[in-house]
Amino acid sequence: MNEVLNNIYTRRSIRKFTEQEVSKELIDEVVKAGTLAPSGKNLQTYRFFVMQKEASILALQDVVAKGMENPSYNFYGTKALIIVTCNKEDVNGVEDGSCALENMMLAAHALGLGSCWINQLKYCGDKPEVAAYLDKIGLPAGRRVVGMLALGYAADAGTAHPRQDGLVTYLD
Numbered sequence: 783m784n785e786v787l788n789n790i791y792t793r794r795s796i797r798k799f800t801e802q803e804v805s806k807e808l809i810d811e812v813v814k815a816g817t818l819a820p821s822g823k824n825l826q827t828y829r830f831f832v833m834q835k836e837a838s839i840l841a842l843q844d845v846v847a848k849g850m851e852n853p854s855y856n857f858y859g860t861k862a863l864i865i866v867t868c869n870k871e872d873v874n875g876v877e878d879g880s881c882a883l884e885n886m887m888l889a890a891h892a893l894g895l896g897s898c899w900i901n902q903l904k905y906c907g908d909k910p911e912v913a914a915y916l917d918k919i920g921l922p923a924g925r926r927v928v929g930m931l932a933l934g935y936a937a938d939a940g941t942a943h944p945r946q947d948g949l950v951t952y953l954d
């Protein structure tokens with residue numbers, strides 16, 4: 783089978799990671815695939831914030847857990863976190879960022895890594911205490927979080943979700 787199609791067909795969201803670190807080279811490769819995503823009017827509105835240090839990831843996890851008022855909230859033990867943002871004023875910012883996230887999920891899979899889109903910062907990122915923390919760590923206030931990507935070596939295979947009937951209609 784065509785290897786690009788095979789990669790699309792076999793990607794799964796991964797929510798359990800091994801303890802194995804992901805090299806900077808692999809993370810760079812995944813992020814590069816994100817930066818090569820299409821964007822409306824080629825405005826390249828996406829901005830990528832990459833976290834690799836365990837302490838930093840856990841500290842952000844703690845802030846998001848408090849922001850979501852869910853003490854057991856966690857980032858699945860991810861080894862790297864890629865936060866995709868756009869400006870709130872970017873007309874196609876969410877769409878551009880979503881293309882970038884999909885590119886990165888497919889790149890991760892092609893490189894033997896697992897990944898999962900994580901949404902919660904999008905929901906609580908505007909809370910003053912969360913926004914202040916993001917600003918403090920170098921993610922400027924006023925940016926919209928499109929989504930985060932958890933990245934690591936898969937500790938399980940994920941789940942294949944059969945597609946629903948009726949997703950596609952061919953028109954005359």
Ligand SMILES: Cc1cc2nc3c(=O)[nH]c(=O)nc-3n(C[C@H](O)[C@H](O)[C@H](O)COP(=O)(O)O)c2cc1C
Pocket residue numbers: 793794795796797898899900901902929940941942943
């Ligand atoms: C916009 C979007 C938001 C998502 N948010 C989350 C999330 O917050 N946490 C999570 O575990 N998975 C999240 N996912 C992953 C979906 O749950 C997953 O894609 C879906 O269950 C289908 O599984 P698959 O990716 O293995 O095909 C998100 C996916 C998308 C596209």
